[in-house]
Amino acid sequence: MIRSSAVNLAVGYVLFGIVALIAFAAPVWYAWQVTIEEGRTEILQEDAQRQAEVFRREGVAGLTHFISERVSLQIAGERVLLFTDPQGHVLAGNLSAWPRGIPDQSGTYTITVEMDGRPSRAVVVRAKLPGGYDLLVARDLARYAPVETRFWFGLGAGVAILSVMGTIGAVLIRRELLARIQGIRQTVSAIMQGELSHRLRTRSSGDELDTLSQTINRMLDQIEQLVHGIRNVSNSIAHDLRTPLAELRSRLEELLVTRPPPHEVYNEVEAAVADVDRVIGIFNALLRLAEIDTGMRRSGFVEVDVAEVAEEAVDFYVPAAELKGITLSFHGGGPLPIAGDPLLLAQAVGNLVDNALKYAPANGSVRVETRRHDDGTVELAVADNGPGIPAMDKPKAAQRFFRGDASRGTPGVGLGLSIVDAVARLHGGSLELDDNHPGLRARLLTRSGAPAAEAANALPIAG
Amino acid sequence: MKVLLVEDNERVTRFVTRGLREAGHTVDHAGNGRDGLFLAAGGPYDVIVMDRMLPGQIDGLSIIETLRKSGNRVPILILSALSDVNERIRGLHSGGDDYLTKPFSFGELLARLDALSRRSWSGGRETHLEVGDLRMDLLSRKVSRGSRAITLQPREFKLLEYLMRHADQVVTRTMLLENVWEFNFDPQTNVVDVHISKLRQKIEFELERPLLKTVRNAGYMLTADE
Numbered sequence: 001m002i003r004s005s006a007v008n009l010a011v012g013y014v015l016f017g018i019v020a021l022i023a024f025a026a027p028v029w030y031a032w033q034v035t036i037e038e039g040r041t042e043i044l045q046e047d048a049q050r051q052a053e054v055f056r057r058e059g060v061a062g063l064t065h066f067i068s069e070r071v072s073l074q075i076a077g078e079r080v081l082l083f084t085d086p087q088g089h090v091l092a093g094n095l096s097a098w099p100r101g102i103p104d105q106s107g108t109y110t111i112t113v114e115m116d117g118r119p120s121r122a123v124v125v126r127a128k129l130p131g132g133y134d135l136l137v138a139r140d141l142a143r144y145a146p147v148e149t150r151f152w153f154g155l156g157a158g159v160a161i162l163s164v165m166g167t168i169g170a171v172l173i174r175r176e177l178l179a180r181i182q183g184i185r186q187t188v189s190a191i192m193q194g195e196l197s198h199r200l201r202t203r204s205s206g207d208e209l210d211t212l213s214q215t216i217n218r219m220l221d222q223i224e225q226l227v228h229g230i231r232n233v234s235n236s237i238a239h240d241l242r243t244p245l246a247e248l249r250s251r252l253e254e255l256l257v258t259r260p261p262p263h264e265v266y267n268e269v270e271a272a273v274a275d276v277d278r279v280i281g282i283f284n285a286l287l288r289l290a291e292i293d294t295g296m297r298r299s300g301f302v303e304v305d306v307a308e309v310a311e312e313a314v315d316f317y318v319p320a321a322e323l324k325g326i327t328l329s330f331h332g333g334g335p336l337p338i339a340g341d342p343l344l345l346a347q348a349v350g351n352l353v354d355n356a357l358k359y360a361p362a363n364g365s366v367r368v369e370t371r372r373h374d375d376g377t378v379e380l381a382v383a384d385n386g387p388g389i390p391a392m393d394k395p396k397a398a399q400r401f402f403r404g405d406a407s408r409g410t411p412g413v414g415l416g417l418s419i420v421d422a423v424a425r426l427h428g429g430s431l432e433l434d435d436n437h438p439g440l441r442a443r444l445l446t447r448s449g450a451p452a453a454e455a456a457n458a459l460p461i462a463g
Numbered sequence: 464m465k466v467l468l469v470e471d472n473e474r475v476t477r478f479v480t481r482g483l484r485e486a487g488h489t490v491d492h493a494g495n496g497r498d499g500l501f502l503a504a505g506g507p508y509d510v511i512v513m514d515r516m517l518p519g520q521i522d523g524l525s526i527i528e529t530l531r532k533s534g535n536r537v538p539i540l541i542l543s544a545l546s547d548v549n550e551r552i553r554g555l556h557s558g559g560d561d562y563l564t565k566p567f568s569f570g571e572l573l574a575r576l577d578a579l580s581r582r583s584w585s586g587g588r589e590t591h592l593e594v595g596d597l598r599m600d601l602l603s604r605k606v607s608r609g610s611r612a613i614t615l616q617p618r619e620f621k622l623l624e625y626l627m628r629h630a631d632q633v634v635t636r637t638m639l640l641e642n643v644w645e646f647n648f649d650p651q652t653n654v655v656d657v658h659i660s661k662l663r664q665k666i667e668f669e670l671e672r673p674l675l676k677t678v679r680n681a682g683y684m685l686t687a688d689e
Contacts, residue, residue: 270680273568280566281649284546288648291547300548315618316644319657343548347648354650 010170017162025155032151040139041108041123047079048125048137055129060091063135067092079139080122086132098136102126180209184216196224241279248275285415288347292422297341301448304340306378307332307370313349314368321357327365328357336370336378339448340427348423351416352382352442359386359440377429378446385439420444464509464580465489469499469526470542471518475565479512482569483576496521503530508537509580512572515543515554524557531558538579542567548647570681574633581632592627595687597666597674599627606666613665618643622662626675626685635682659683 055063067083071094082093090096101111102124109124124138183201190198199220200213251272255265291297314330321328349368356366369381420442421431429445466483470476471494480490491508493499496517503511503526515523527539541559543550554562561575592599596609604620606613615623622643626634636655640646663675676684 276566284564284649287546291549296547296549300552312644316646316650316658317654319661320654323657343645343647346646350646350648350650 010166014163014166021158044125048127052127064092082136084134244275244278301339304342306336309345310370317353325362326360330368332370344423348420351420356382356384360384380444383436383441388440467491467508467511469493470514495519500526510576511539527558571635574635577632594630631686633678633681633684
């Protein structure tokens, strides 16, 4: 497949080169044949005319002398000259007799004449002079045959060189392509065997294959991340869903075995419903994550003011913060419209504030800030002065079901930051977790750009 | 109220039917799309609970579309296991009035049905709302209880307005989140409860009669009744 495509490519290029060469040579050939040849014939006719002039001015003796001189001096090397009297005797010239086949009147003819014992084609001008004298001026075409031969040889050599170079080129291209594609095939095979960490080799050349390799590598990064995520999720689901399910199961089984009085049964059933709600909560969060990750929500992007969303979230959480003695404040510098999903952005801010309130100490403070960077990135930062996230845990913090040591004993399913991260990615941005000295400074960056001019009509979501 | 339940799952049907009958409502049931469409078109019902996935040729959304095309304006609540926002939008676009995701609590369903069935007869352009001696002027945005003026933050005003518009009905936390804050997620901390208790402090002084009641396992109810 590769083999034939490289050869096809080379053959195609060679053929194209030959066609180009011929297309170049044909006009040259034509110009030579028509223009130069005609020009030469014209010179021949002028030459004949000049000699007729000599005859008129200086008579037979004058022309005889003129021609003899020219022949002896070989002024016009390729010239064939003949001057005869009315009886056909040669008066001057380099032909021994009048050649046959020339019509008996003035004009220009192409005939075959005997020259130095060999036949050769010649252009002949015959001029009948007054008093029955006859003049022949001709040019030996054979003199140009070598030039013509050289032209054709040159053309042939051009074609040959082109073919050889093309073939060498094909071999080189094939070898290069094959080697690189072979490399890609080996890497991909290894990946198919489950070695997800393998990557295609790239150079800094930036050619098409390199760009393709880089794109494939980015795709592999994403696939690896997803597969990794799925593995993690299955492990975490096994743990996080099993725990409440196990509690639920033992609760119900205990009821079956001990058969307590009705009022105790109701308490236990109520607790069981709470267990189920926890499981449902985890499922809802997972479904929401899956929904965001498909990117489907992007089609519903409308104009959203990030500052307003943040302020409303702060507004919503202030009473809860006050109850814990935490100062929750909003600091924004005016409207920050972007194209986005208002519901998801609200949830992302909500999750961040929720987290911050969970970890900020009593009498602590949580600051929510919004601003636009020079490059158009819109940042929403939520900073608390709680324990923060240890540096080693930061890369994992946004992973599904990750729960750091600091979160042990606090309620939550470990999906909050995952959702924030997914929302950020949906908006072309990212979630950055920085140190707030002390505490955590979570920054939600969005790069979904300015809202489109014709803001789509928001659809009613809530009933 | 008279409720039509179109639902094929027997357990859900039993759970909803029993709950609604205990709450004093009449329930008709259809187990597939054809019967559902037939009963709904025969009406009249105060509210219809429609499952999206139904056995047979006709699914929940096509029943709703058919009803709406024939000019039937009965309030419809869609029950669905599909929780995507896009699915929700599709459901509401087809003519549904509310959308509840399975699994759900009966309290949530009942509160939403209550709100839906009353929406059909209220909804005029009133200039003020009254619950007992609590009075809200929607034009001047002033709230008072008896002769006492109450100062509210804008969001508190919106919360109280929603509660007053749904006076004598149970309003769930989710309904408040969706309608007052327009949030579509479940905050992990019980922030709604904190807002309610703050509002309660403002509208119920020590000697005044309590108006805002907590309904166990369901939500809240604003009522002048004892």
